[in-house]
Amino acid sequence: MLEPSSYAFRNEDKSILTIDSIGWQMISSTEYSFRGEERPDCGHVIFQYTLSGQGFIEYENQVHDLPKETGFLVKVPSQHRYYYNGQKEPWEIIWLNLRGDEANRIWDYVIGLDVPILRQDSDSPLIQGFWRLMEKIAVEKITDKYTLSALAYEWMLLLVRTCREQSKEISVTSSTIIEKAKKFMREHYPSELTLDILSEHCGINKHHLCRLFQKAEQTSPLAYLRDRRMEAAIALLRTTDTPIHEIGRLCGFDSPSYFGKIFREYMSMTPKEYRMKILEFPYSAIYYE
Template sequence: MYHTVSFAFRNEDASIMTIDSVGWQNVSHAKYRCSSDARPDYGHVVFQYTLSGQGYLDIDGQTFPLPKGHALIVKVSEEHCYYYKEDSTEPWEFVWINIRGEEANRIWNLIIEKEGHVIKRSPDSPLIQQLWNIIRLINQEKVTDRYQLSVQVYQWLLILVRSSRDREKDIGALSVTTIEKCKQFIRENYDSPITLDLLAEHCEINKHYLCRLFQRSEQTSPLAYLKDRRIEAALTMLRTTELPVFQIGRKCGFESPSYFGKVFRQYMSMSPTEYRLNKLEFPYDAIYYE
């Protein structure tokens, strides 16, 4: 089946980030070449994801194949060219989005620094599904308002950033289960004495391996995660109860009032009593460190 649907949007509003063009295409001839030196959309960014077949990207003196499940991510201001080879065995089918706006360029820099100009995502990933949703909104629901489209683009970009960060934490299903088991135990027992040995025993793994897994997944240690949960609970109790400060510290797992005060000051730059009274600067019933 031959697919082709594409949409372009033209306006002079440079105050927001929005779509320049988006579409779904299937090419099978070597005339398809997108070279940065022949483009008028300088300052834009492009994401192009392969559904089937294969394309190629030339950038930074290298050639990258773009097979199924891979996407190019380039800034038009960079010297590059992506294209279809005439000797390919099947057409190159892809979806793409071209975005204009300074924030898009900033996010592109983040992704390229982490993953390079070619990234891999599953066809059923939230990133690709949201791109299909944008195409559907335009094609079927006839959404063309630039502000509505800007909202969709921001959502898509947030998914892109999150998926890139989640890939850094890709540690396998079994390890994810172990980390969640550890986190749940901490959340349910932060008011009790908890040691690294106890956490490792609960998770049935070596404590050093637990620390490595936790650091890779959460970018923090199990005991730092525990301290965050204890402080969160203390902050809430200080604002929502009349309990004395020393009792709150004890209920949140701190072994002494002095240690509670020391740790609390590290987080809030004030004592627990000062926080309880200072409702103008921190008018919140709860603060989270996730």
């Protein structure tokens, strides 16, 4: 069973993502205060998250509260200070300190999304991923730097996904609408689908649907639909002997010429050329997610 504890790892390998330290801690002293310009451990990146109580962080000339289920991302060195202010309740935190070129690259990316402050439920994938990582170290006693690097990278991918989603600021209702639209297109891509049909299925105005979809997916609904049709067509070309003109029809393309035009845009060759080039393109499927 996990309990408050912390672990540190020391090696000089900067070629891989490495864990410097990880921990779960109760803070009750106002001496807990760290300035990003003064720390000796330069080149590190830090994730810290509040389980209970409250702390504070000064970041870009603003003070942010760090109550329960709030965390932050910072680099060392940088201009910031996080601290405990001596409230009645101790500040209970978890943290992960990482280093290496890859850690800094990913941190630059997620901070660039304007997400220095994270608000995550305790049962979110990101926080549950932290606990899995903590358990590997505290309970299973894993210390091999390559194994830890792989585990840390898995957590970092959760972080990237979380920050991308937070930066979109998509509400729960909007996310439900988008998923409903995507599911409908995946299931009905062979049919003649229009924005009017799709928006009617989702129960919203088609212009609003397009705005939501663009913000959440960085593409349009019709482009998403075209991707699904192409995925299906590529799979049929590679795994069946169905005539090419029939494949186009089965996958929702209006005409053989239009199918050929779109196929060339995606694959820089005709459907016939793709079918013949099995050695160069042996894939049973190609996905455009």
